Amino acid sequence: MNSLGSIRRSFAPWTDPSAKPYIEFRNVTKRFGDFTAVNDLSLSIYEREFFALLGASGCGKSTLLRMLAGFEEPTSGSILLDGQDLRGIPPYRRPVNMMFQSYALFPHMTVEQNIAFGLKQDGMAKVEIEQRVAEMLKLVKLSQFAKRKPHQLSGGQRQRVALARAVAKRPKVLLLDEPLGALDKKLREETQFELMDLQQKLGLTFVVVTHDQEEAMTMADRIAILDKGEVMQVATPAEVYEAPGSRFVAGFVGTVNIFEGKVSAREGVAATIMTDGGVIRSENASDATVGSDVAFAIRPEKIKVSSKEPAPGIDNAMQGEVYDIAYLGDMTVYHVKLPSGQVVRASALNAARVTEDPLTWDDTAWISFRPDAGVILTR
Structure with missing residues:
Protein backbone atom coordinates (compact mmCIF):
# COMPACT_ATOMS: atom_id res chain seq x y z
CA MET A 1 0.00 0.00 0.00
CA ASN A 2 1.34 3.42 -0.99
CA SER A 3 1.48 6.13 1.66
CA LEU A 4 1.34 9.88 1.23
CA GLY A 5 4.55 11.73 2.08
CA SER A 18 -11.28 0.53 18.92
CA ALA A 19 -8.96 3.34 20.14
CA LYS A 20 -10.63 5.75 22.56
CA PRO A 21 -9.92 9.49 22.16
CA TYR A 22 -8.15 11.12 25.10
CA ILE A 23 -9.58 14.60 24.49
CA GLU A 24 -13.00 15.11 22.91
CA PHE A 25 -14.77 18.28 21.83
CA ARG A 26 -18.41 17.32 21.34
CA ASN A 27 -20.56 19.81 19.41
CA VAL A 28 -18.81 22.71 21.16
CA THR A 29 -20.03 26.24 20.48
CA LYS A 30 -18.55 29.38 22.06
CA ARG A 31 -20.13 32.80 21.62
CA PHE A 32 -18.89 36.17 22.79
CA GLY A 33 -22.00 38.34 22.55
CA ASP A 34 -23.12 38.24 18.91
CA PHE A 35 -19.81 36.77 17.72
CA THR A 36 -19.51 32.98 17.36
CA ALA A 37 -15.86 32.05 17.90
CA VAL A 38 -16.41 28.27 17.75
CA ASN A 39 -19.39 26.83 15.90
CA ASP A 40 -20.73 23.32 16.75
CA LEU A 41 -17.23 21.86 16.59
CA SER A 42 -16.38 18.19 17.23
CA LEU A 43 -12.81 16.95 17.45
CA SER A 44 -10.94 13.95 18.87
CA ILE A 45 -7.31 13.93 20.09
CA TYR A 46 -5.50 10.79 21.22
CA GLU A 47 -3.17 10.14 24.14
CA ARG A 48 0.52 10.93 23.41
CA GLU A 49 -0.45 12.72 20.21
CA PHE A 50 1.26 15.94 19.08
CA PHE A 51 -1.80 17.74 17.74
CA ALA A 52 -1.83 21.14 16.01
CA LEU A 53 -4.70 23.61 15.68
CA LEU A 54 -3.87 25.62 12.56
CA GLY A 55 -5.64 28.62 11.16
CA ALA A 56 -5.60 32.35 10.52
CA SER A 57 -6.19 34.90 13.29
CA GLY A 58 -9.76 34.81 14.57
CA CYS A 59 -10.50 31.24 13.41
CA GLY A 60 -11.18 30.01 16.97
CA LYS A 61 -8.03 27.99 17.67
CA SER A 62 -6.94 29.90 20.80
CA THR A 63 -10.53 29.87 22.11
CA LEU A 64 -10.50 26.06 21.85
CA LEU A 65 -7.25 25.93 23.80
CA ARG A 66 -8.57 28.29 26.49
CA MET A 67 -11.73 26.20 26.90
CA LEU A 68 -9.62 23.06 27.32
CA ALA A 69 -7.47 24.87 29.90
CA GLY A 70 -10.57 26.08 31.77
CA PHE A 71 -10.13 29.82 31.16
CA GLU A 72 -13.38 29.86 29.16
CA GLU A 73 -16.52 27.70 29.34
CA PRO A 74 -18.36 26.48 26.21
CA THR A 75 -21.69 28.16 25.47
CA SER A 76 -22.96 24.70 24.52
CA GLY A 77 -21.51 21.24 23.98
CA SER A 78 -19.00 19.37 26.12
CA ILE A 79 -15.25 18.84 26.45
CA LEU A 80 -14.02 15.50 27.80
CA LEU A 81 -10.55 14.56 29.03
CA ASP A 82 -9.92 10.86 29.55
CA GLY A 83 -13.69 10.33 29.69
CA GLN A 84 -14.33 13.08 32.29
CA ASP A 85 -16.51 16.06 31.42
CA LEU A 86 -14.50 19.21 32.25
CA ARG A 87 -17.46 21.56 32.64
CA GLY A 88 -17.26 23.44 35.94
CA ILE A 89 -13.77 22.19 36.81
CA PRO A 90 -11.48 25.21 37.49
CA PRO A 91 -8.14 25.51 35.63
CA TYR A 92 -5.98 24.62 38.66
CA ARG A 93 -7.84 21.32 39.11
CA ARG A 94 -7.47 20.19 35.50
CA PRO A 95 -4.58 17.83 34.61
CA VAL A 96 -3.44 20.26 31.93
CA ASN A 97 -0.84 23.02 31.83
CA MET A 98 -0.57 25.90 29.40
CA MET A 99 2.49 27.60 28.01
CA PHE A 100 1.86 31.10 26.70
CA GLN A 101 3.59 32.92 23.86
CA SER A 102 4.85 35.57 26.30
CA TYR A 103 6.36 32.80 28.52
CA ALA A 104 5.14 34.75 31.64
CA LEU A 105 8.31 34.09 33.65
CA PHE A 106 8.76 35.79 37.02
CA PRO A 107 11.54 38.38 36.44
CA HIS A 108 12.66 38.48 40.09
CA MET A 109 13.13 34.71 40.29
CA THR A 110 16.03 32.59 39.04
CA VAL A 111 15.56 29.88 36.42
CA GLU A 112 15.31 27.14 39.06
CA GLN A 113 12.89 29.21 41.17
CA ASN A 114 10.65 29.75 38.15
CA ILE A 115 10.56 26.01 37.46
CA ALA A 116 9.93 25.20 41.13
CA PHE A 117 7.11 27.73 41.59
CA LYS A 138 18.74 18.60 32.41
CA LEU A 139 15.84 17.84 30.08
CA VAL A 140 15.89 21.31 28.52
CA LYS A 141 19.72 21.55 28.65
CA LEU A 142 19.82 24.55 31.02
CA SER A 143 21.53 23.08 34.12
CA GLN A 144 24.36 25.64 33.94
CA PHE A 145 21.85 28.54 33.87
CA ALA A 146 19.95 27.53 37.05
CA LYS A 147 20.97 30.65 39.03
CA ARG A 148 20.36 33.19 36.27
CA LYS A 149 17.39 35.55 36.04
CA PRO A 150 15.18 35.60 32.90
CA HIS A 151 16.68 38.91 31.65
CA GLN A 152 20.10 37.22 31.54
CA LEU A 153 18.88 34.61 29.06
CA SER A 154 18.32 34.60 25.30
CA GLY A 155 14.83 34.27 23.82
CA GLY A 156 15.36 30.58 23.11
CA GLN A 157 16.58 29.92 26.65
CA ARG A 158 13.58 31.74 28.18
CA GLN A 159 11.33 29.63 25.98
CA ARG A 160 12.94 26.46 27.36
CA VAL A 161 12.55 27.68 30.98
CA ALA A 162 8.83 28.26 30.35
CA LEU A 163 8.60 24.80 28.85
CA ALA A 164 10.39 23.21 31.82
CA ARG A 165 8.06 24.99 34.23
CA ALA A 166 5.02 23.83 32.25
CA VAL A 167 6.03 20.15 32.27
CA ALA A 168 7.50 20.09 35.83
CA ALA A 182 8.82 35.20 19.69
CA LEU A 183 11.85 33.38 18.26
CA ASP A 184 13.75 34.23 15.09
CA LYS A 185 13.42 31.89 12.08
CA LYS A 186 16.59 29.83 12.60
CA LEU A 187 16.00 29.34 16.33
CA ARG A 188 12.35 28.56 15.70
CA GLU A 189 13.31 25.76 13.29
CA GLU A 190 15.78 24.28 15.82
CA THR A 191 13.26 24.51 18.66
CA GLN A 192 10.57 22.71 16.63
CA PHE A 193 12.70 19.55 16.64
CA GLU A 194 13.57 20.02 20.33
CA LEU A 195 9.85 20.17 21.15
CA MET A 196 9.20 16.99 19.15
CA ASP A 197 12.02 15.16 20.98
CA LEU A 198 10.80 16.43 24.36
CA GLN A 199 7.25 15.28 23.68
CA GLN A 200 8.52 11.81 22.76
CA LYS A 201 10.66 11.57 25.92
CA LEU A 202 7.88 12.76 28.26
CA GLY A 203 5.12 10.75 26.58
CA LEU A 204 2.67 13.65 27.05
CA THR A 205 -0.19 14.77 24.85
CA PHE A 206 0.74 18.11 23.24
CA VAL A 207 -1.87 20.44 21.74
CA VAL A 208 -0.30 23.40 19.97
CA VAL A 209 -2.00 26.47 18.48
CA THR A 210 -0.21 28.10 15.56
CA HIS A 211 -0.87 30.17 12.46
CA ASP A 212 2.46 29.00 11.01
CA GLN A 213 1.72 26.13 8.63
CA GLU A 214 5.38 25.08 8.38
CA GLU A 215 5.52 24.81 12.17
CA ALA A 216 2.40 22.62 12.25
CA MET A 217 3.64 20.45 9.36
CA THR A 218 7.01 19.91 11.07
CA THR A 236 -1.68 14.06 9.00
CA PRO A 237 0.65 16.72 7.53
CA ALA A 238 1.22 14.58 4.42
CA GLU A 239 -2.52 14.07 3.87
CA VAL A 240 -3.29 17.76 4.34
CA TYR A 241 -0.62 18.67 1.79
CA GLU A 242 -1.05 15.88 -0.77
CA ALA A 243 -4.81 15.24 -0.40
CA PRO A 244 -6.51 18.45 0.75
CA GLY A 245 -10.23 18.02 1.34
CA SER A 246 -11.33 21.33 -0.16
CA ARG A 247 -10.24 24.40 -2.11
CA PHE A 248 -9.82 26.24 1.20
CA VAL A 249 -7.41 23.66 2.66
CA ALA A 250 -5.48 23.38 -0.61
CA GLY A 251 -5.02 27.15 -0.71
CA PHE A 252 -4.28 27.57 2.98
CA VAL A 253 -1.51 24.98 3.30
CA GLY A 254 1.51 25.60 1.09
CA THR A 255 1.41 26.99 -2.44
CA VAL A 256 -0.98 25.49 -4.96
CA ASN A 257 -2.21 25.93 -8.53
CA ILE A 258 -5.97 25.63 -8.97
CA PHE A 259 -7.55 24.87 -12.36
CA ALA A 271 -11.30 11.61 -14.68
CA THR A 272 -10.84 14.03 -17.55
CA ILE A 273 -11.46 17.71 -16.86
CA MET A 274 -12.00 20.46 -19.42
CA THR A 275 -10.42 23.71 -18.18
CA ASP A 276 -9.63 27.08 -19.77
CA GLY A 277 -5.94 26.14 -19.56
CA GLY A 278 -6.42 22.85 -21.40
CA VAL A 279 -7.51 19.24 -20.92
CA ILE A 280 -6.37 17.67 -17.65
CA ARG A 281 -6.38 13.96 -16.89
CA SER A 282 -6.24 13.08 -13.19
CA GLU A 283 -5.98 9.71 -11.45
CA ASN A 284 -7.23 11.23 -8.16
CA ALA A 285 -10.85 11.92 -9.05
CA SER A 286 -12.37 11.23 -5.58
CA ASP A 287 -16.17 11.62 -5.78
CA ALA A 288 -16.27 13.81 -8.91
CA THR A 289 -19.12 12.99 -11.32
CA VAL A 290 -19.42 13.61 -15.07
CA GLY A 291 -20.76 17.08 -15.79
CA SER A 292 -19.89 18.48 -12.34
CA ASP A 293 -17.87 21.65 -11.76
CA VAL A 294 -14.63 20.83 -9.95
CA ALA A 295 -11.19 22.22 -9.19
CA PHE A 296 -7.92 20.49 -9.97
CA ALA A 297 -5.20 21.31 -7.40
CA ILE A 298 -1.51 20.70 -8.03
CA ARG A 299 1.58 21.78 -6.08
CA PRO A 300 4.34 23.75 -7.90
CA GLU A 301 7.03 21.09 -7.30
CA LYS A 302 4.90 18.49 -9.17
CA ILE A 303 5.02 20.54 -12.39
CA LYS A 304 7.90 20.21 -14.85
CA VAL A 305 8.94 23.30 -16.84
CA SER A 306 10.86 22.94 -20.10
CA SER A 307 11.70 24.85 -23.24
CA LYS A 308 11.14 21.62 -25.19
CA GLU A 309 7.71 20.38 -26.19
CA PRO A 310 6.84 17.05 -24.49
CA ALA A 311 6.56 13.95 -26.71
CA PRO A 312 3.24 13.49 -28.55
CA GLY A 313 0.56 11.74 -26.52
CA ASP A 330 17.87 25.59 -3.48
CA MET A 331 15.15 26.00 -6.09
CA THR A 332 13.96 28.25 -8.91
CA ARG A 353 25.16 24.30 -10.13
CA VAL A 354 24.58 24.82 -13.87
CA THR A 355 21.09 24.78 -15.40
CA GLU A 356 20.81 22.41 -18.37
CA ASP A 357 17.66 24.03 -19.75
CA PRO A 358 17.97 27.75 -19.06
CA LEU A 359 14.71 29.68 -19.32
CA THR A 360 14.38 33.42 -19.06
CA TRP A 361 11.64 36.05 -19.12
CA ASP A 362 9.23 35.96 -22.11
CA ASP A 363 10.55 32.58 -23.32
CA THR A 364 8.06 30.03 -24.61
CA ALA A 365 7.83 27.22 -22.08
CA TRP A 366 5.97 23.97 -21.66
CA ILE A 367 4.55 22.81 -18.39
CA SER A 368 3.63 19.17 -17.81
CA PHE A 369 2.69 16.90 -14.94
CA ARG A 370 1.78 13.29 -14.28
CA PRO A 371 -1.88 12.20 -14.01
CA ASP A 372 -1.31 11.24 -10.35
CA ALA A 373 0.43 14.52 -9.42
CA GLY A 374 -2.64 16.53 -8.43
CA VAL A 375 -6.06 15.99 -6.92
CA ILE A 376 -9.61 16.84 -7.98
CA LEU A 377 -11.59 18.83 -5.42
CA THR A 378 -15.38 18.82 -5.37
CA ARG A 379 -15.81 21.45 -2.65
Whole structure:
Protein backbone atom coordinates (compact mmCIF):
# COMPACT_ATOMS: atom_id res chain seq x y z
CA MET A 1 0.00 0.00 0.00
CA ASN A 2 1.34 3.42 -0.99
CA SER A 3 1.48 6.13 1.66
CA LEU A 4 1.34 9.88 1.23
CA GLY A 5 4.55 11.73 2.08
CA SER A 6 7.34 10.41 4.26
CA ILE A 7 6.69 8.08 7.19
CA ARG A 8 7.08 10.06 10.42
CA ARG A 9 6.43 7.30 12.98
CA SER A 10 4.16 4.29 13.30
CA PHE A 11 2.04 6.04 15.96
CA ALA A 12 -1.48 6.39 14.50
CA PRO A 13 -4.23 5.50 17.03
CA TRP A 14 -6.82 7.43 14.99
CA THR A 15 -6.72 4.60 12.41
CA ASP A 16 -7.77 2.06 15.06
CA PRO A 17 -11.59 1.89 15.37
CA SER A 18 -11.28 0.53 18.92
CA ALA A 19 -8.96 3.34 20.14
CA LYS A 20 -10.63 5.75 22.56
CA PRO A 21 -9.92 9.49 22.16
CA TYR A 22 -8.15 11.12 25.10
CA ILE A 23 -9.58 14.60 24.49
CA GLU A 24 -13.00 15.11 22.91
CA PHE A 25 -14.77 18.28 21.83
CA ARG A 26 -18.41 17.32 21.34
CA ASN A 27 -20.56 19.81 19.41
CA VAL A 28 -18.81 22.71 21.16
CA THR A 29 -20.03 26.24 20.48
CA LYS A 30 -18.55 29.38 22.06
CA ARG A 31 -20.13 32.80 21.62
CA PHE A 32 -18.89 36.17 22.79
CA GLY A 33 -22.00 38.34 22.55
CA ASP A 34 -23.12 38.24 18.91
CA PHE A 35 -19.81 36.77 17.72
CA THR A 36 -19.51 32.98 17.36
CA ALA A 37 -15.86 32.05 17.90
CA VAL A 38 -16.41 28.27 17.75
CA ASN A 39 -19.39 26.83 15.90
CA ASP A 40 -20.73 23.32 16.75
CA LEU A 41 -17.23 21.86 16.59
CA SER A 42 -16.38 18.19 17.23
CA LEU A 43 -12.81 16.95 17.45
CA SER A 44 -10.94 13.95 18.87
CA ILE A 45 -7.31 13.93 20.09
CA TYR A 46 -5.50 10.79 21.22
CA GLU A 47 -3.17 10.14 24.14
CA ARG A 48 0.52 10.93 23.41
CA GLU A 49 -0.45 12.72 20.21
CA PHE A 50 1.26 15.94 19.08
CA PHE A 51 -1.80 17.74 17.74
CA ALA A 52 -1.83 21.14 16.01
CA LEU A 53 -4.70 23.61 15.68
CA LEU A 54 -3.87 25.62 12.56
CA GLY A 55 -5.64 28.62 11.16
CA ALA A 56 -5.60 32.35 10.52
CA SER A 57 -6.19 34.90 13.29
CA GLY A 58 -9.76 34.81 14.57
CA CYS A 59 -10.50 31.24 13.41
CA GLY A 60 -11.18 30.01 16.97
CA LYS A 61 -8.03 27.99 17.67
CA SER A 62 -6.94 29.90 20.80
CA THR A 63 -10.53 29.87 22.11
CA LEU A 64 -10.50 26.06 21.85
CA LEU A 65 -7.25 25.93 23.80
CA ARG A 66 -8.57 28.29 26.49
CA MET A 67 -11.73 26.20 26.90
CA LEU A 68 -9.62 23.06 27.32
CA ALA A 69 -7.47 24.87 29.90
CA GLY A 70 -10.57 26.08 31.77
CA PHE A 71 -10.13 29.82 31.16
CA GLU A 72 -13.38 29.86 29.16
CA GLU A 73 -16.52 27.70 29.34
CA PRO A 74 -18.36 26.48 26.21
CA THR A 75 -21.69 28.16 25.47
CA SER A 76 -22.96 24.70 24.52
CA GLY A 77 -21.51 21.24 23.98
CA SER A 78 -19.00 19.37 26.12
CA ILE A 79 -15.25 18.84 26.45
CA LEU A 80 -14.02 15.50 27.80
CA LEU A 81 -10.55 14.56 29.03
CA ASP A 82 -9.92 10.86 29.55
CA GLY A 83 -13.69 10.33 29.69
CA GLN A 84 -14.33 13.08 32.29
CA ASP A 85 -16.51 16.06 31.42
CA LEU A 86 -14.50 19.21 32.25
CA ARG A 87 -17.46 21.56 32.64
CA GLY A 88 -17.26 23.44 35.94
CA ILE A 89 -13.77 22.19 36.81
CA PRO A 90 -11.48 25.21 37.49
CA PRO A 91 -8.14 25.51 35.63
CA TYR A 92 -5.98 24.62 38.66
CA ARG A 93 -7.84 21.32 39.11
CA ARG A 94 -7.47 20.19 35.50
CA PRO A 95 -4.58 17.83 34.61
CA VAL A 96 -3.44 20.26 31.93
CA ASN A 97 -0.84 23.02 31.83
CA MET A 98 -0.57 25.90 29.40
CA MET A 99 2.49 27.60 28.01
CA PHE A 100 1.86 31.10 26.70
CA GLN A 101 3.59 32.92 23.86
CA SER A 102 4.85 35.57 26.30
CA TYR A 103 6.36 32.80 28.52
CA ALA A 104 5.14 34.75 31.64
CA LEU A 105 8.31 34.09 33.65
CA PHE A 106 8.76 35.79 37.02
CA PRO A 107 11.54 38.38 36.44
CA HIS A 108 12.66 38.48 40.09
CA MET A 109 13.13 34.71 40.29
CA THR A 110 16.03 32.59 39.04
CA VAL A 111 15.56 29.88 36.42
CA GLU A 112 15.31 27.14 39.06
CA GLN A 113 12.89 29.21 41.17
CA ASN A 114 10.65 29.75 38.15
CA ILE A 115 10.56 26.01 37.46
CA ALA A 116 9.93 25.20 41.13
CA PHE A 117 7.11 27.73 41.59
CA GLY A 118 4.17 25.47 40.66
CA LEU A 119 5.61 22.56 42.61
CA LYS A 120 5.81 24.71 45.77
CA GLN A 121 2.22 25.85 45.23
CA ASP A 122 1.20 22.17 45.19
CA GLY A 123 2.97 21.56 48.50
CA MET A 124 5.56 19.14 47.18
CA ALA A 125 8.37 18.20 49.59
CA LYS A 126 11.56 20.30 49.28
CA VAL A 127 13.78 17.32 48.41
CA GLU A 128 11.36 16.19 45.67
CA ILE A 129 11.20 19.74 44.28
CA GLU A 130 15.00 19.90 44.06
CA GLN A 131 15.10 16.54 42.27
CA ARG A 132 12.31 17.48 39.84
CA VAL A 133 13.87 20.89 39.05
CA ALA A 134 17.27 19.27 38.40
CA GLU A 135 15.56 16.74 36.14
CA MET A 136 13.75 19.49 34.20
CA LEU A 137 16.91 21.60 33.83
CA LYS A 138 18.74 18.60 32.41
CA LEU A 139 15.84 17.84 30.08
CA VAL A 140 15.89 21.31 28.52
CA LYS A 141 19.72 21.55 28.65
CA LEU A 142 19.82 24.55 31.02
CA SER A 143 21.53 23.08 34.12
CA GLN A 144 24.36 25.64 33.94
CA PHE A 145 21.85 28.54 33.87
CA ALA A 146 19.95 27.53 37.05
CA LYS A 147 20.97 30.65 39.03
CA ARG A 148 20.36 33.19 36.27
CA LYS A 149 17.39 35.55 36.04
CA PRO A 150 15.18 35.60 32.90
CA HIS A 151 16.68 38.91 31.65
CA GLN A 152 20.10 37.22 31.54
CA LEU A 153 18.88 34.61 29.06
CA SER A 154 18.32 34.60 25.30
CA GLY A 155 14.83 34.27 23.82
CA GLY A 156 15.36 30.58 23.11
CA GLN A 157 16.58 29.92 26.65
CA ARG A 158 13.58 31.74 28.18
CA GLN A 159 11.33 29.63 25.98
CA ARG A 160 12.94 26.46 27.36
CA VAL A 161 12.55 27.68 30.98
CA ALA A 162 8.83 28.26 30.35
CA LEU A 163 8.60 24.80 28.85
CA ALA A 164 10.39 23.21 31.82
CA ARG A 165 8.06 24.99 34.23
CA ALA A 166 5.02 23.83 32.25
CA VAL A 167 6.03 20.15 32.27
CA ALA A 168 7.50 20.09 35.83
CA LYS A 169 4.07 19.34 37.31
CA ARG A 170 3.76 16.41 34.88
CA PRO A 171 0.38 17.35 33.43
CA LYS A 172 -1.46 14.83 31.29
CA VAL A 173 -1.80 17.44 28.55
CA LEU A 174 0.45 20.36 27.64
CA LEU A 175 -1.19 23.25 25.79
CA LEU A 176 1.08 25.53 23.77
CA ASP A 177 -0.27 28.82 22.42
CA GLU A 178 2.00 30.07 19.60
CA PRO A 179 5.01 28.77 21.61
CA LEU A 180 7.67 29.75 19.09
CA GLY A 181 6.23 33.05 17.89
CA ALA A 182 8.82 35.20 19.69
CA LEU A 183 11.85 33.38 18.26
CA ASP A 184 13.75 34.23 15.09
CA LYS A 185 13.42 31.89 12.08
CA LYS A 186 16.59 29.83 12.60
CA LEU A 187 16.00 29.34 16.33
CA ARG A 188 12.35 28.56 15.70
CA GLU A 189 13.31 25.76 13.29
CA GLU A 190 15.78 24.28 15.82
CA THR A 191 13.26 24.51 18.66
CA GLN A 192 10.57 22.71 16.63
CA PHE A 193 12.70 19.55 16.64
CA GLU A 194 13.57 20.02 20.33
CA LEU A 195 9.85 20.17 21.15
CA MET A 196 9.20 16.99 19.15
CA ASP A 197 12.02 15.16 20.98
CA LEU A 198 10.80 16.43 24.36
CA GLN A 199 7.25 15.28 23.68
CA GLN A 200 8.52 11.81 22.76
CA LYS A 201 10.66 11.57 25.92
CA LEU A 202 7.88 12.76 28.26
CA GLY A 203 5.12 10.75 26.58
CA LEU A 204 2.67 13.65 27.05
CA THR A 205 -0.19 14.77 24.85
CA PHE A 206 0.74 18.11 23.24
CA VAL A 207 -1.87 20.44 21.74
CA VAL A 208 -0.30 23.40 19.97
CA VAL A 209 -2.00 26.47 18.48
CA THR A 210 -0.21 28.10 15.56
CA HIS A 211 -0.87 30.17 12.46
CA ASP A 212 2.46 29.00 11.01
CA GLN A 213 1.72 26.13 8.63
CA GLU A 214 5.38 25.08 8.38
CA GLU A 215 5.52 24.81 12.17
CA ALA A 216 2.40 22.62 12.25
CA MET A 217 3.64 20.45 9.36
CA THR A 218 7.01 19.91 11.07
CA MET A 219 5.86 19.07 14.58
CA ALA A 220 2.37 17.59 14.54
CA ASP A 221 1.18 14.02 14.14
CA ARG A 222 -2.11 15.46 12.93
CA ILE A 223 -3.38 18.93 12.08
CA ALA A 224 -6.87 20.39 12.43
CA ILE A 225 -7.33 23.26 9.99
CA LEU A 226 -9.88 25.77 11.27
CA ASP A 227 -11.80 28.55 9.57
CA LYS A 228 -14.45 30.76 11.18
CA GLY A 229 -14.81 28.45 14.18
CA GLU A 230 -15.26 25.28 12.15
CA VAL A 231 -12.96 22.35 11.36
CA MET A 232 -12.21 22.19 7.63
CA GLN A 233 -10.04 19.05 7.75
CA VAL A 234 -8.24 16.87 10.30
CA ALA A 235 -5.39 14.80 8.87
CA THR A 236 -1.68 14.06 9.00
CA PRO A 237 0.65 16.72 7.53
CA ALA A 238 1.22 14.58 4.42
CA GLU A 239 -2.52 14.07 3.87
CA VAL A 240 -3.29 17.76 4.34
CA TYR A 241 -0.62 18.67 1.79
CA GLU A 242 -1.05 15.88 -0.77
CA ALA A 243 -4.81 15.24 -0.40
CA PRO A 244 -6.51 18.45 0.75
CA GLY A 245 -10.23 18.02 1.34
CA SER A 246 -11.33 21.33 -0.16
CA ARG A 247 -10.24 24.40 -2.11
CA PHE A 248 -9.82 26.24 1.20
CA VAL A 249 -7.41 23.66 2.66
CA ALA A 250 -5.48 23.38 -0.61
CA GLY A 251 -5.02 27.15 -0.71
CA PHE A 252 -4.28 27.57 2.98
CA VAL A 253 -1.51 24.98 3.30
CA GLY A 254 1.51 25.60 1.09
CA THR A 255 1.41 26.99 -2.44
CA VAL A 256 -0.98 25.49 -4.96
CA ASN A 257 -2.21 25.93 -8.53
CA ILE A 258 -5.97 25.63 -8.97
CA PHE A 259 -7.55 24.87 -12.36
CA GLU A 260 -11.33 25.32 -12.42
CA GLY A 261 -13.17 23.08 -14.88
CA LYS A 262 -15.87 20.52 -15.65
CA VAL A 263 -15.59 16.72 -15.60
CA SER A 264 -16.06 15.43 -19.16
CA ALA A 265 -15.32 11.74 -18.55
CA ARG A 266 -14.86 9.31 -15.66
CA GLU A 267 -13.11 5.94 -15.67
CA GLY A 268 -12.43 4.16 -12.37
CA VAL A 269 -10.38 6.49 -10.14
CA ALA A 270 -9.46 8.68 -13.15
CA ALA A 271 -11.30 11.61 -14.68
CA THR A 272 -10.84 14.03 -17.55
CA ILE A 273 -11.46 17.71 -16.86
CA MET A 274 -12.00 20.46 -19.42
CA THR A 275 -10.42 23.71 -18.18
CA ASP A 276 -9.63 27.08 -19.77
CA GLY A 277 -5.94 26.14 -19.56
CA GLY A 278 -6.42 22.85 -21.40
CA VAL A 279 -7.51 19.24 -20.92
CA ILE A 280 -6.37 17.67 -17.65
CA ARG A 281 -6.38 13.96 -16.89
CA SER A 282 -6.24 13.08 -13.19
CA GLU A 283 -5.98 9.71 -11.45
CA ASN A 284 -7.23 11.23 -8.16
CA ALA A 285 -10.85 11.92 -9.05
CA SER A 286 -12.37 11.23 -5.58
CA ASP A 287 -16.17 11.62 -5.78
CA ALA A 288 -16.27 13.81 -8.91
CA THR A 289 -19.12 12.99 -11.32
CA VAL A 290 -19.42 13.61 -15.07
CA GLY A 291 -20.76 17.08 -15.79
CA SER A 292 -19.89 18.48 -12.34
CA ASP A 293 -17.87 21.65 -11.76
CA VAL A 294 -14.63 20.83 -9.95
CA ALA A 295 -11.19 22.22 -9.19
CA PHE A 296 -7.92 20.49 -9.97
CA ALA A 297 -5.20 21.31 -7.40
CA ILE A 298 -1.51 20.70 -8.03
CA ARG A 299 1.58 21.78 -6.08
CA PRO A 300 4.34 23.75 -7.90
CA GLU A 301 7.03 21.09 -7.30
CA LYS A 302 4.90 18.49 -9.17
CA ILE A 303 5.02 20.54 -12.39
CA LYS A 304 7.90 20.21 -14.85
CA VAL A 305 8.94 23.30 -16.84
CA SER A 306 10.86 22.94 -20.10
CA SER A 307 11.70 24.85 -23.24
CA LYS A 308 11.14 21.62 -25.19
CA GLU A 309 7.71 20.38 -26.19
CA PRO A 310 6.84 17.05 -24.49
CA ALA A 311 6.56 13.95 -26.71
CA PRO A 312 3.24 13.49 -28.55
CA GLY A 313 0.56 11.74 -26.52
CA ILE A 314 1.86 12.97 -23.13
CA ASP A 315 -1.00 13.83 -20.77
CA ASN A 316 -1.28 17.24 -19.13
CA ALA A 317 1.09 19.30 -21.31
CA MET A 318 0.38 23.02 -21.81
CA GLN A 319 2.29 25.75 -23.60
CA GLY A 320 2.79 29.17 -22.12
CA GLU A 321 5.19 32.05 -21.63
CA VAL A 322 7.66 32.65 -18.79
CA TYR A 323 6.11 35.56 -16.91
CA ASP A 324 8.37 35.72 -13.83
CA ILE A 325 11.35 33.90 -12.33
CA ALA A 326 12.58 33.76 -8.73
CA TYR A 327 15.93 32.15 -7.90
CA LEU A 328 15.82 30.98 -4.27
CA GLY A 329 19.13 29.11 -4.07
CA ASP A 330 17.87 25.59 -3.48
CA MET A 331 15.15 26.00 -6.09
CA THR A 332 13.96 28.25 -8.91
CA VAL A 333 10.31 29.28 -9.13
CA TYR A 334 8.79 29.94 -12.56
CA HIS A 335 5.53 31.73 -13.24
CA VAL A 336 4.24 30.55 -16.62
CA LYS A 337 1.34 32.44 -18.23
CA LEU A 338 -1.02 30.26 -20.28
CA PRO A 339 -3.00 31.57 -23.30
CA SER A 340 -6.10 31.58 -21.05
CA GLY A 341 -4.40 34.21 -18.87
CA GLN A 342 -3.92 31.85 -15.91
CA VAL A 343 -0.48 32.05 -14.33
CA VAL A 344 0.89 28.67 -13.22
CA ARG A 345 3.59 28.48 -10.56
CA ALA A 346 6.18 25.71 -10.99
CA SER A 347 9.32 25.09 -8.95
CA ALA A 348 12.47 23.26 -10.04
CA LEU A 349 15.07 21.92 -7.61
CA ASN A 350 18.56 23.27 -8.32
CA ALA A 351 20.32 19.91 -7.94
CA ALA A 352 23.21 21.03 -10.17
CA ARG A 353 25.16 24.30 -10.13
CA VAL A 354 24.58 24.82 -13.87
CA THR A 355 21.09 24.78 -15.40
CA GLU A 356 20.81 22.41 -18.37
CA ASP A 357 17.66 24.03 -19.75
CA PRO A 358 17.97 27.75 -19.06
CA LEU A 359 14.71 29.68 -19.32
CA THR A 360 14.38 33.42 -19.06
CA TRP A 361 11.64 36.05 -19.12
CA ASP A 362 9.23 35.96 -22.11
CA ASP A 363 10.55 32.58 -23.32
CA THR A 364 8.06 30.03 -24.61
CA ALA A 365 7.83 27.22 -22.08
CA TRP A 366 5.97 23.97 -21.66
CA ILE A 367 4.55 22.81 -18.39
CA SER A 368 3.63 19.17 -17.81
CA PHE A 369 2.69 16.90 -14.94
CA ARG A 370 1.78 13.29 -14.28
CA PRO A 371 -1.88 12.20 -14.01
CA ASP A 372 -1.31 11.24 -10.35
CA ALA A 373 0.43 14.52 -9.42
CA GLY A 374 -2.64 16.53 -8.43
CA VAL A 375 -6.06 15.99 -6.92
CA ILE A 376 -9.61 16.84 -7.98
CA LEU A 377 -11.59 18.83 -5.42
CA THR A 378 -15.38 18.82 -5.37
CA ARG A 379 -15.81 21.45 -2.65
